[in-house]
Amino acid sequence: MSSSTQTVLVGQGALIEALLRGEFICRTSNEDAWRALKSQTTRDSVEQYLNQINRTLASAGEGEVFFCGYLQLGDDERKVISSQFRDICHALIPLVEWLVLVQEASGQDAPLSEGAAVRLNELQTRIEDTPAFREQLAKISHYRLFGSSSTQVDAQIKLVFKRLVELGYLLRPNQEKQIYIATGKLDYLYEVIRFIDETEGLSLEAQAETATQRDLI
Amino acid sequence: MSSNLHQAGVKLLKQLGRHADLIMDVYLSGSIAEDGENDSAIDKLRKADILWRPEPGQELRLKRSVRALLEEALSDERNRQIDANVGSSLATIKTLADHYKEARHSADYSASEAYLADLSEQVYSFTEGLKYSIRVLWSRINNEFGYVGTINAKIRENELAQSQVSELLNGLEMFQFSELGEIAGDIRELRKLLVTRLQETLSDCTQELSVVQGRLLELLGRFRQIQGRTRLLKGWLLYTDMHPDYEVADHVSHKQLPTLFNRAEAILAPAAVDVSNTAQEVELLAMVSQIKSISRAGRDLVMRDHDVAFALVEAEDFDIPDNPLKLAVDEYFCAVIDSGINQSALDYLRQKEMDWDPESWLYQVICGYEGLPEEHRRYFELEPIGERHPVYSGNFIIRDVELGLA
Numbered sequence: 001m002s003s004s005t006q007t008v009l010v011g012q013g014a015l016i017e018a019l020l021r022g023e024f025i026c027r028t029s030n031e032d033a034w035r036a037l038k039s040q041t042t043r044d045s046v047e048q049y050l051n052q053i054n055r056t057l058a059s060a061g062e063g064e065v066f067f068c069g070y071l072q073l074g075d076d077e078r079k080v081i082s083s084q085f086r087d088i089c090h091a092l093i094p095l096v097e098w099l100v101l102v103q104e105a106s107g108q109d110a111p112l113s114e115g116a117a118v119r120l121n122e123l124q125t126r127i128e129d130t131p132a133f134r135e136q137l138a139k140i141s142h143y144r145l146f147g148s149s150s151t152q153v154d155a156q157i158k159l160v161f162k163r164l165v166e167l168g169y170l171l172r173p174n175q176e177k178q179i180y181i182a183t184g185k186l187d188y189l190y191e192v193i194r195f196i197d198e199t200e201g202l203s204l205e206a207q208a209e210t211a212t213q214r215d216l217i
Numbered sequence: 218m219s220s221n222l223h224q225a226g227v228k229l230l231k232q233l234g235r236h237a238d239l240i241m242d243v244y245l246s247g248s249i250a251e252d253g254e255n256d257s258a259i260d261k262l263r264k265a266d267i268l269w270r271p272e273p274g275q276e277l278r279l280k281r282s283v284r285a286l287l288e289e290a291l292s293d294e295r296n297r298q299i300d301a302n303v304g305s306s307l308a309t310i311k312t313l314a315d316h317y318k319e320a321r322h323s324a325d326y327s328a329s330e331a332y333l334a335d336l337s338e339q340v341y342s343f344t345e346g347l348k349y350s351i352r353v354l355w356s357r358i359n360n361e362f363g364y365v366g367t368i369n370a371k372i373r374e375n376e377l378a379q380s381q382v383s384e385l386l387n388g389l390e391m392f393q394f395s396e397l398g399e400i401a402g403d404i405r406e407l408r409k410l411l412v413t414r415l416q417e418t419l420s421d422c423t424q425e426l427s428v429v430q431g432r433l434l435e436l437l438g439r440f441r442q443i444q445g446r447t448r449l450l451k452g453w454l455l456y457t458d459m460h461p462d463y464e465v466a467d468h469v470s471h472k473q474l475p476t477l478f479n480r481a482e483a484i485l486a487p488a489a490v491d492v493s494n495t496a497q498e499v500e501l502l503a504m505v506s507q508i509k510s511i512s513r514a515g516r517d518l519v520m521r522d523h524d525v526a527f528a529l530v531e532a533e534d535f536d537i538p539d540n541p542l543k544l545a546v547d548e549y550f551c552a553v554i555d556s557g558i559n560q561s562a563l564d565y566l567r568q569k570e571m572d573w574d575p576e577s578w579l580y581q582v583i584c585g586y587e588g589l590p591e592e593h594r595r596y597f598e599l600e601p602i603g604e605r606h607p608v609y610s611g612n613f614i615i616r617d618v619e620l621g622l623a
Contacts, residue, residue, distance in 0.1 A: 022483030053484075058476050069479035080482045082469050089465040096453050103447065109368040110443040111450055188477075190446055193453055195477055196465055204452025205445060211455055 011036060016049055019057070019068040024168060026065045026184025028115050037066050060191050064114065065184035088192060094143040095169070095189060098160065101127075101136050112182045113190075118170070120161060120178035128153050232265050233283075240279065243268065244287050248276035289349065292356065299350040299381045303388025306343045313339055314400050314407060321404070333406060340410050344418040350385060351422060354378055354429050361436060368444050375437045382430050389423055542573060546585040550597070550620070559621030561602060582618055598623045 015033040018025060027034045036042045037057070047057050051071055058069040070077045102118060103111045105126045112118065127133040134153060141148035141156035148159045161180060164170040169189070170180040197204045233240060236258050243249045249268070251259060259277065262268045268277040279287075313336040320329035362374040394416055401407035457463055469478050490501065549565050562582045563575055571578075586599045600619040606612035 017485055020481075020483065020485045022481070055481050056479075058479055060477055068481045069476065070481050073474060073479075077481075078469070081474065081478060081480065082467070084480055084482075085467070085469045085478050092453070092465070093457055096450050100450050100454060103450075109366075109371075109447070111446050113446070190449065191477060193449055195475065196468070197449065197452075199468060200466055202452070202456055204456055205448040206452075207455050208448040208452035211451070 012042065012046060012049075015042075016046060019046070019050070019066070020055070022068065024065050024067050024183065024185040024188060026061075026114055026187070028181055029168075029171060029183045029185075034064075034066070061114070061184060061187035065188050067188075088189075091145050091167075092189075092193065094140055094145045096193070097136065097140050098164075099186075101133060101140060105130070105133050112186055114182055114184045114187050116182045118180045118182070120157065120180060124153065124157050127157065229265055229267075232261065233267065236262055236267075240267070240283070241287075243277070243279050244284065248278050250276050299353060299385070300346055303385070303391055306339070306346075307391055310336065310339050310343070310411070311400060314411065317407065318400075318402070318404070336407075337410060340415060344415070344422075347385070347418065347422050350381075351425050351429065354382065358429065358432050358436065368440055368447070372437065372440045372444065375433055375440065379430065379433050379437070382426055382433065386423065386426055386430075389419055389426075392419055542577065542581050543585065545569075545571060545573065546578075546581050549582065550585065553597070553620050553622065557622060559600075559619050561617045561619045563617045579615070579618060582620065586620070596623055597621070 011032065015025075015036055018030060018033055023029070025033045025037060037046070043057060050056055050068065054071045054077075056069050056071040057066060059066045070081070073081070099111050102123065105123055106118075110116075127137050137153060137156055137160075138151070140146065141150070141160050146160050146163050148156050150156055150159070161170065161172075165172055165180070168185045169183060171183055172180050193204075196202070239249070239255055239258055239262070249259065259268060263270075263277065267280055267283055269280055270277055313332055317329055317332035317336055320326075320332055357374070357378060362371040365371055365374055392415070394412065397411045397415065398408075401411045468475060491497065492501070549562065552565065553560055562579055566573065566575060566578050573581075583599065586594065586597060589597070598621050600621070601613070601615045602617040602619055603613055603615040606614060
């Protein structure tokens with residue numbers, strides 16, 4: 001048994017543990033594990049292990065985000081999944097409003113996606129300076145997902161970011177700095193919205209397009 | 218004729234140099250107003266056809282050729298102009314080749330040489346222009362159309378670049394090397410120019426253009442994805458605003474579950490110590506007692522005196538007061554010299570009734586003897602008085618010392 005195989009085994013152990021903890025593995029949150037999962041052999045052996053406990057490796061965001069799913073669905077598993085689905089559906093509106101707020105307040109073309117950094121202080125100044133953003137933030141922070149009861153921008157925004165870190169949408173690499181990095185779970189969120197859009201035929205993109213054109217006129 | 222041309226060119230370039238500031242101002246701002254400040258200079262530049270007025274009542278602008286020269290020399294990324302007009306270049310090249318062949322046929326060597334020089338110039342400038350166009354495209358790709366702000370503008374820029382690439386590629390297709398080969402015939406110079414040289418460049422350029430096209434498509438895809446996400450979010454908000462009672466359909470109740478929603482529950486919960494569980498207290502305390510605290514803070518905390526006044530002065534005289542024991546020993550030595558008879562140290566001590574500790578006294582006497590300078594020590598003899606250790610051989614216990622003159 002050479003030392004190199006041992007390290008691989010140990011690494012894979014940590015990787016499987018992360019999956020079983022319900023984590024989303026992406027390049028930003030766990031680069032080593034993400035790299036390992038990009039290789040077919042590791043993926044196969046992880047899958048083999050997970051299959052023994054009725055789990056399987058699932059991926060989203062064009063294979064850039066990995067998570068753990070059930071291999072076979074019994075009644076119990078279905079219960080878990082529908083409760084999770086309800087959770088994510090309830091979280092959709094607050095999260096989308098937050099994403100749009102961040103995008104508009106920082107004046108960017110692109111909404112937050114994996115690997116993008118948010119500087120809380122800059123964002124806070126911009127929001128504080130614009131009454132419309134302040135109102136929007138107050139509305140977002142009072143959703144049950146974030147559950148703030150404060151009237152101060154500072155407390156509201158800090159709570160929202162803290163919750164987002166807890167939920168795994170953001171990372172805070174340095175505890176002493178107010179810089180947050182978006183994780184692959186956000187990309188997962190986009191995929192969920194896209195899925196709902198496509199299956200229910202909401203044609204959200206077209207609606208947004210006509211709305212902006214009407215604004216222009 | 219050629220000297221005239223030379224002179225006129227030098228004059229033009231000098232004029233450009235003399236009014237370099239003004240020209241760069243026009244280049245950067247796009248146009249210049251005639252407000253009487255630089256009137257004479259502007260007038261000269263107008264006469265030299267460097268500045269021109271596109272329409273009456275409009276401000277003066279730089280001539281396209283001067284602007285192109287600056288754009289090219291400065292690698293200005295705002296330059297989006299690409300000369301995709303391959304057809305006319307091709308026609309010129311063919312015409313010049315025909316001229317050359319005719320002149321050669323009629324053995325007019327000076328004319329044929331002039332035509333050949335013209336033809337080479339044409340071919341070289343054509344290939345150079347082609348390479349320049351590709352360079353411009355690359356520089357735009359490499360900074361991802363950074364010179365425009367919004368995603369929509371980037372997408373439009375990308376589409377413009379793509380149409381330019383396809384135009385260039387279409388133009389390059391017009392080159393039929395079999396035809397060029399026929400024109401060149403068996404004339405070595407023509408074959409070299411029209412066949413070898415052009416073919417090499419064109420195949421390089423075609424290859425590079427296809428890479429450019431690939432990159433452009435890739436970029437466009439990314440831009441569209443970003444744009445799509447923004448629209449998706451906005452659309453979602455719009456939709457939920459318009460339909461407040463909207464609820465997401467239950468996508469997980471189907472028999473076939475979409476993999477996206479198949480997320481297993483976490484079976485490894487984050488671990489934490491339960492400090493309120495008294496049953497684990499012993500183990501926890503054992504663990505805690507093994508924790509080594511390495512605390513570097515607070516160590517190495519040296520208080521330094523700050524702002525202590527320091528002056529460089531002459532060292533003050535100081536003296537070390539003599540040890541009284543040492544003085545007493547000195548006296549003992551003197552007494553021995555005075556009397557001239559051997560005397561034991563402890564006897565002297567008792568005789569003088571001094572209250573030194575006998576052992577310290579003995580040590581000091583021995584030290585005093587050993588400490589004498591060599592020439593003084595020779596006058597004395599120090600005899601230890603004592604006995605051997607009863608158990609450990611080789612040890613000698615000194616009870617007293619006797620000092621005498623040698």
